[in-house]
Amino acid sequence: MKVIVAGFPKTGTKTINTVLTEFGYKVYDYPENAFDYGDDWGRIFKEGWSVSDFQRMYRDVDAVVDVPCSYFWEEIHKAFPDAKIILSIRENEEAWLKSLENQMKMIDFNMLGLMQHLSPTFRKLERNMDLNFSPAMFGISDIRDIGRKPYNKELLKLKYRAHNAHVIQNAPSDKLLIYKVTDGWDPICKFLGVPVPNKPFPHKNKGGKYVIDIINSHPYARKMEKELLLSLLASATMIGIGGYMVYKIGFSNLRETSMNLFTSAQSYFCE
Structure with missing residues (x-):
């Protein structure tokens, strides 16, 4: 493990995934964790964990991004103490919350909304992942609800601030980069010790488009799509x-x- 991205969702994590992949890193994002290690994460949330669990799961992985790894950044760092830590942040908490809300609304207005009800694989992922990390990380039973009904915005902003403060206070200062994707190539390249690529800096998941990309391309998403069509x-x-x-x-x-x-x-x- 070389890099742990400890930032909350909707802080540019998909862009950072693209950047790390550009550098040749093998990156595990939410889909890889959900589909490859869903059962492990279900057990971790229900029964607990050990350092050896994370060493086993990520021994061949270069970087982890997004939930649930961003919530468990400290535990994963104990398993890989030489890894560097990137705390991705937004320009302010209001921008972060608005982006998160838009992402959750996007989920209900595409095929994922139907998959929640008609795909056995999707429901298993919900049990292992979403319904476990939502209360732990956000203080809400299901984070997707913020796209469907009124919610406590101040509580979510408090969770965002508390998480960032905890990372800043507890991560080794010589291994920590506080990073906004609007800063571009230079800070992250310097931090990782890699040359700046001769290409424009990527910007991924604008307007929640990543959800649609996953549905169209990921093999497990294709399996859930087939289950949905069979159910229909x-x-x-x-x-x-x-x-x-x-x-x-x-x-x-x-x-x-x-x-x-x-x-x-x-x-x-x-x-």
Whole structure:
């Protein structure tokens, strides 16, 4: 492990992922953690962890970015004490919160919104990841709710400030970079000891586009998409069969037939 990115989501973590990948690092972001280590993280949140857990999980990984690793940055650093730490921040907490809210709203207005209900793989990821780190990191049962209904904005800003302050206070100063992606190549290249690339600095996930990119490209997302389509097809088939039965025998007869079947089943199982 060479780099631990300790910044909260929506502080330029996808841009930093791209930058580290440009430098040849093998990066584990939220999707890799969710899909490859979802069961490990589910156990970590429920039962606890040891240094050896993180040493095993990330022995062949160069950098970790985003949740849940940003929340566990200190524990991961104990497993890899030579790793450098990047605390990514926004220009202010209001900009961070607005960006986070927009990201959560984006989730409900694409295929991920349906996957939450119709993909078994997605629901497993929820149990292992989102529904565990949300209360621990943000003080909210499900961080996606901030895109759906009123929430305590001051609490979230407090969580953001407290996390950043904890990193600044506890990370070794000689291994810490406080970084805004608007600063471009120079600070991060100097910190990591790599030459500045002769290309424009990347800016990823503007407007929450990363969610759509994941759906379109990640192999596990493709699996969840297939599960979604199968669930939709099964639902449509059942609706079609029900509609056909109503058409053929009439609603009243269908209701009577259903009640007779229910009564027969009840009598059988209660005998």
